[in-house]
Amino acid sequence: MPQPPEVAAKAYLLLDVTTGQVLASKNPDQPVEPASLTKLMTAYLVFDALKAGKISLTQTFGVSERAWKMPGSRMFIDPKMQVPVEDLIKGMIVQSGNDATVALAEGVGGSLERFVQLMNQQAKALGMANTSYKNPEGLTEAGHTTTARDLATLATRLMNDFPQYVPYYSIQRYRYPGTPAANDTNRNLLLFRDPTVDGLKTGHTDAAGYCLVATAKRPVQGLGDGPAGQRRLLSVLLGATSENARAAESQKLLNWGYTAFDTVRLLAPGQAAAEPRIWKGKSNTVKLGRPEGVVVSVPAGEGARLKSEVVRPDPLVAPLQRGQSVGTLRVTMGAGGVVAEVPLAVLETVEESGVFGRAWDAIRLWIQ
Structure with a gap:
C-alpha cells in the first residue's frame, strides 16, 4: 500500500467516506482529549431533535447563567436574549461558542446533565466504544476522551444521517x-x-493541542455526474502544534489520499455480484449485491489488476428478504493483498415455495 506522508500530529486517521476504507492512520485508537470536536456529538443530537420534529430552527432558546459564563470560545450571548436555534447552531459551529453549545444542550436535553447522558448513549449506539463524554462543549475534564477512529465514525454518521444540515459546516x-x-x-x-473542503470542526485546548476534522469532496472520473461522481475524504488530525499546522497537515493528508489512490466502481447500483442457487424458494436463484453499488479505493494504477470473489454461506435456503446481509465481496490486488471486504445484501426478496417444492428441495439437499 502507498506510504503516507510524515504528519506532525499525535494521532490521525484518513478515511475514504465514499468507499468506507481507512487509507492511513497513526495511533487511531489512542485515547485523546477531543476539545471542541466534542461539539460534533452535540450537533448530532441537535440535528436528530430537528429531524424528529422535537425542536425547530426558528424557535428560540433562553440563555442560562451557566451558558453565559462559559469560558473559552464564545458566541457572546447573554441571559437577556432569546436566541433562535439556527443561530445557536451557527454560533456553535462557526465560532465554536461554548455558550451557544450549552444553550443548545440545555434546550434539547432539559438539563446539561441529561444531555451528557444522551451523548454517551448515542456514542454507544454509533459503536464509538472508546469515547466518554463529560460535557457538551469539550473543555478539559477528567474522563472526557475519544479516539481518532471514533471521531471518524461520528463525523461519517453525522454527514450521512443529516445531509441537510452539513452546509452549516x-x-x-x-x-x-x-x-x-x-x-x-x-x-x-x-x-x-x-474550495473542495466543506467542513467540519476545529478543536483546541492546552491538553488536546490543535485538532481538526476536515472533509472534502472532489470529482472523480468514472463515478458518474453530479454528487454521485464525487469522492469524499475525511481526515481526523489530533494534537498538532498550532492553528496553521493543523490546517497544513490536514491538507497534506487529504491531498495525498486523492493522489495516492484511485477510485474504481466494481458494481453499478443494484447490479448483482452473483446469482447463486437458492433452495426451497419460489425462485431458483437469488441476486446478491448492494443497492448503492460497490466502489473501492486502490493504490494509483492498480485498478486494472483487481480481482474479486464472492464469499457466502452454502447452501442458501429461502426465505431471504431484500436487504438481508448474505456474504461478502472480497477484493484483492494482483499481488494478493486484500483491498476491501464489502458486505453483500439480497437485492430481491425470495419467498418460500409451496409445501411440495420445499419437500422436493429438502430431498435434493439431503442427496447432496
Whole structure:
C-alpha cells in the first residue's frame, strides 16, 4: 500500500467516506482529549431533535447563567436574549461558542446533565466504544476522551444521517447581531484555502493541542455526474502544534489520499455480484449485491489488476428478504493483498415455495 506522508500530529486517521476504507492512520485508537470536536456529538443530537420534529430552527432558546459564563470560545450571548436555534447552531459551529453549545444542550436535553447522558448513549449506539463524554462543549475534564477512529465514525454518521444540515459546516463567517464584529470567522482555515473542503470542526485546548476534522469532496472520473461522481475524504488530525499546522497537515493528508489512490466502481447500483442457487424458494436463484453499488479505493494504477470473489454461506435456503446481509465481496490486488471486504445484501426478496417444492428441495439437499 502507498506510504503516507510524515504528519506532525499525535494521532490521525484518513478515511475514504465514499468507499468506507481507512487509507492511513497513526495511533487511531489512542485515547485523546477531543476539545471542541466534542461539539460534533452535540450537533448530532441537535440535528436528530430537528429531524424528529422535537425542536425547530426558528424557535428560540433562553440563555442560562451557566451558558453565559462559559469560558473559552464564545458566541457572546447573554441571559437577556432569546436566541433562535439556527443561530445557536451557527454560533456553535462557526465560532465554536461554548455558550451557544450549552444553550443548545440545555434546550434539547432539559438539563446539561441529561444531555451528557444522551451523548454517551448515542456514542454507544454509533459503536464509538472508546469515547466518554463529560460535557457538551469539550473543555478539559477528567474522563472526557475519544479516539481518532471514533471521531471518524461520528463525523461519517453525522454527514450521512443529516445531509441537510452539513452546509452549516462550510460557513466561513457568521456572527449574531449585536455581538463583536471581530468574532465572525470560522477557525477551519481549510475553508479559505481549499474550495473542495466543506467542513467540519476545529478543536483546541492546552491538553488536546490543535485538532481538526476536515472533509472534502472532489470529482472523480468514472463515478458518474453530479454528487454521485464525487469522492469524499475525511481526515481526523489530533494534537498538532498550532492553528496553521493543523490546517497544513490536514491538507497534506487529504491531498495525498486523492493522489495516492484511485477510485474504481466494481458494481453499478443494484447490479448483482452473483446469482447463486437458492433452495426451497419460489425462485431458483437469488441476486446478491448492494443497492448503492460497490466502489473501492486502490493504490494509483492498480485498478486494472483487481480481482474479486464472492464469499457466502452454502447452501442458501429461502426465505431471504431484500436487504438481508448474505456474504461478502472480497477484493484483492494482483499481488494478493486484500483491498476491501464489502458486505453483500439480497437485492430481491425470495419467498418460500409451496409445501411440495420445499419437500422436493429438502430431498435434493439431503442427496447432496
